[in-house]
Amino acid sequence: MAKKPSNLVTVGRISTVFGVKGWVKVHSETEPRENIFKYSPWWLKTKHGVKTYEVEDYRPHGNGLIAHLKGIDERDQAEALGRVEIAIDRSQLVDLAEGDYYWSQLIGLRVVSEFGEQPQDIGVVSNMMETGANDVLVVVGDDLSIDRNQRLVPYVPEQFVLSVELEQGIIRVDWDPEF
Known part of the structure; x- marks a missing residue:
């Protein structure tokens, strides 16, 4: 082996x-x-x-x-x-252009919503889904997040995804945590 x-x-x-x-x-x-x-x-x-x-x-x-x-x-x-x-x-794996990521790089990152007054930790990317129109982050709440809810956040850079910070392990999104 x-x-x-x-x-x-x-x-x-x-x-x-x-x-x-x-x-x-x-x-x-x-x-x-x-x-x-x-x-x-x-x-x-x-x-x-x-x-x-x-x-x-x-x-x-x-x-x-x-x-x-x-x-x-x-x-x-x-x-x-x-x-x-x-x-x-x-x-x-082939090196990707700046701002492009493999799904495997995104899975496991913490997701922080910048929607509203204060940033809120909404969970961790547990998976990705392909919908045809765009990919979707499957975000699952844990002990560090605001709740244990699952959220589906469209992976649309500059619209919903504000930044991906691989070194810090964070994806910043403009997404209402109530969704």
Whole structure:
């Protein structure tokens, strides 16, 4: 088993086995979805630990993707990889333009509303959603926030998102905490 790097970013998951020759169905969280195959190696987070795998072959299949991993040549081997996360080392990610962020950089940041008289901590980004029009921050309240409510804040820079301060771990938003 390879040593787990401390800088893993989830880019998708293996959902289930495909066929009898060790192929698996892949759910990609990259955009476009085929970009998941540009990363190598994949770090699979299995119940037995984290292991690296090389993609030997892949192709679109129906509305999804399928892949064959090097050394996985039988259905039973592939079944052991069902429902595992696919991660890559953060160093493989392409540098983005100033002001652009990967979702993985935003998840876990505290969200402070600048709406009204006083700034208010409304929680932590637990997830992101894609709606078509714009992405949405899923913000969940915790012990440090004004309440434990979940809020959906549109990720629209300069309109609702005032700033992203990665070093401080804060996203400042213009969002009414009553929503």
